[in-house]
Amino acid sequence: MSEITIKDVAKRCGVGVSTVSRAINNHPDINPATKQMIMDVIQESGYIPNNSARNLKRADAKSIAVLIKGIANPFFSKMIKIIEEETQKKHYSMELRHVESYEDEVDIALELVKEKRLRGIIFLGGYFSHSEEKLEKLEVPFVFGTVGAPPENISRASYSDVAVDDLKESKKMTEYLIQLGHKDIAILAPEPGDLSIGKLRLEGYSQALTKHGIGMKEGLVRKIDDVADTYSMENGYRITKQLIESGEHFTAIYAIADSLAIGAMRALKDAGFRVPEDISVAGYDGIELGDYVVPRLTTLRQPVEEMAKETIKLLFRIISGKERHQHIVYAGELIEKESTARLEK
Amino acid sequence: MSEITIKDVAKRCGVGVSTVSRAINNHPDINPATKQMIMDVIQESGYIPNNSARNLKRADAKSIAVLIKGIANPFFSKMIKIIEEETQKKHYSMELRHVESYEDEVDIALELVKEKRLRGIIFLGGYFSHSEEKLEKLEVPFVFGTVGAPPENISRASYSDVAVDDLKESKKMTEYLIQLGHKDIAILAPEPGDLSIGKLRLEGYSQALTKHGIGMKEGLVRKIDDVADTYSMENGYRITKQLIESGEHFTAIYAIADSLAIGAMRALKDAGFRVPEDISVAGYDGIELGDYVVPRLTTLRQPVEEMAKETIKLLFRIISGKERHQHIVYAGELIEKESTARLEK
């Protein structure tokens, strides 16, 4: 039960603690023989340095953190992997931290910076409705990845972000459906409180309809009501079922996330509709899963790999002082697969 | 840039540091007025306690950790949610830690226990090929969730686990396919090095075949070669494609994970096979996604919710000293959906 510390190791080795410390941290000025001896003792005694003590003392941590809201989002898994690789290349360590939907990611970031002496932070997901005041407290550089909706209340010079233009891309997708001849396009939209990507995607839909002289029908805008797991297939299924039962006429469904679209396709199938012959379905995100369902899902692909790579590289450029904050926009790619078709007259 | 500490707060308030500490930690013996005053100052100064220092000093942390190997596994998302809820009910805090596939989860656990003064640990995923020696160093209770293959080299009295009997359930699924008239059943199996659940599921398949006098054909056992993301749809797709191209005759595919099965179904569809009319496909796990694909996937459902609940409750029972280590086995449930059918003569 007795916790073994660096002092114990030093005693056993008959050396001072600083020598042990040097051995552990690969300091240059230590006798290789001494070092080997110490490492052996550490090995057999099972000594493990206490990270709290290390963090407390260490000024220079060479580490960053990734705060991710929505752990289930498959979209993030890939990004994390890439970010991790790049981080290792720079010989930094990375702390991955899952943030609950009810938690405030900036508060957590604030704590983490103090605790771990971070050099930088990446925020993935989240709603980005933070006060500039709080953000200012965060004295390390931070980058928002795939957030989409940088609000006006924060000075653009105070943060970086990497994202696609959700408004524009969403408009693109809607226009694609319109060009296929669809007029009654239902949208699986974000919950009312969404100030982030969801809102922009809905806005893009709206603008596209207006541009083409198509009125937006209330009954075709189906908002997600179960906020618990917003972009779940289950939500897509349930909302689509409600849509079908409502009796509203529609020939296409545009879901603001692929996962919703997959739920929608299932609901349509269960109700006896064929996709895309009877109803076209389009998604957004370009997740892998969309390629495995039948029919394959037409989607708006976000270039995740490139975005992740740019996100982490940008962070390091800012950390090193080479650059100031930036706002990088990636182009999305409309990938036409099998779930959408021209409307039969 | 100057980090504000508890001392600064004390000075500003004109009180001692211990009083500030008391205010922060809700100690009983403090004047409510003083406390309010201090909290106000903290609020406006933006002071944030340093967790490293806290952990270093604090003996009693009331926290547990969940180490999860394979963050992408949708199977775990649900478990974590439930574990988190139960943890909060007990007024414990939970540290969620993602473990890379190349990392040793026990080493990480060892570090974490020292750093955060944990009271207990839950291991999710991982291959459980740890030496008892290391595990012994871990002086807090730990529970393995859904691991499946408790190896013989570790005394059963030294750990707990919650799982389904993978061998038995896998055998059940294979026999189900046999009873449908299938004899040439291909299996999408784990990579050769898998000592965990994968191995057991393969063993169940083998035993079922033997029991029914069906020889195991080498050509029908397709092992996962890309270990990077073992149970991915992509792997299922690729392996199935190889199987089809190999020319081996088969009428059913049993995938040891639903994700693999979904990849398999897509590969079959692309090759012109109908599921289940031409080929039956069965999975294992019972993930949500299986209900959204077309056709719905026949699977062996693990009762995730119950297992998660039992896992965390068991851990707390052990922490409180009420119970010793246990080995809890849940029954799986074969859910017949649309992807399997009786073999046409």
Add this chain to the structure above:
DNA sequence: TTGTACGCGTTATCAT
């Protein structure tokens, strides 16, 4: 090359 001693920010003990 190696050892001693101090300080990192906090909580707990002991006075007051």
Add this chain to the structure above:
DNA sequence: ATGATAACGCGTACAA
């Protein structure tokens, strides 16, 4: 109810 002070375990000047 409050304040001074000793740990917690480690890294690092500085001295040797």
